[in-house]
Amino acid sequence: MTSGRTGVEASSGPSYFGGMSDIAPTLRSPSGFDLTPPDDGDRARLEADLSPEEKRVLLAHGTEAPFCGTLLGEKRAGVFCCRECGLPLFRTGTKFESGTGWPSFTEPVDPTHVKAITDRSHGMTRTETRCARCDSHQGHVFPDGPPPTGLRYCINSTALSFAPEGEPLPDPLGRGDGVAGIGAA
Numbered sequence: 001m002t003s004g005r006t007g008v009e010a011s012s013g014p015s016y017f018g019g020m021s022d023i024a025p026t027l028r029s030p031s032g033f034d035l036t037p038p039d040d041g042d043r044a045r046l047e048a049d050l051s052p053e054e055k056r057v058l059l060a061h062g063t064e065a066p067f068c069g070t071l072l073g074e075k076r077a078g079v080f081c082c083r084e085c086g087l088p089l090f091r092t093g094t095k096f097e098s099g100t101g102w103p104s105f106t107e108p109v110d111p112t113h114v115k116a117i118t119d120r121s122h123g124m125t126r127t128e129t130r131c132a133r134c135d136s137h138q139g140h141v142f143p144d145g146p147p148p149t150g151l152r153y154c155i156n157s158t159a160l161s162f163a164p165e166g167e168p169l170p171d172p173l174g175r176g177d178g179v180a181g182i183g184a185a
Contacts (some may be wrong), residue, residue, distance in 0.1 A: 010086070042173055074103070104153060138153075
């Protein structure tokens with residue numbers, strides 16, 4: 001029996017590959033969120049929904065001007081999510097006033113939601129932060145934050161969306177990841 005792909009045969013008998021299938025497994029964070037990267041069609045749709053400034057920051061690793069971001073003064077209880085894919089990144093309870101002009105946080109919702117990448121641009125070495133699901137640029141993390149972590153995640157407002165506690169999380173990928181303050185279903 002042919003599967004529809006040239007030269008690939010489907011078999012009903014025992015398989016050398018055990019339980020393998022053509023369907024990629026869902027990658028879940030310890031807090032239960034789907035970290036599977038968007039496919040090419042989803043990525044194109046997500047990127048088409050971004051403003052020119054959001055594209056510059058999220059896709060081209062830009063930085064918004066300090067003290068201009070719409071979420072700098074956000075103090076309501078809730079969750080700050082990736083603007084591109086909706087993955088929860090930071091909680092209000094970890095936000096602090098750093099005086100830098102960008103929203104700053106001491107730790108992510110889940111360490112697996114934020115990737116750290118060595119950034120050697122602009123003649124210095126820093127640690128860039130990216131969304132672990134869609135790989136969009138969020139900002140940088142520095143070792144000069146307050147206790148308990150000593151870290152300062154310095155994040156562009158335009159790279160984030162905010163979900164007040166008790167409200168549905170943004171879900172542009174249709175993954176049903178939960179409600180702000182509650183977590184994944």
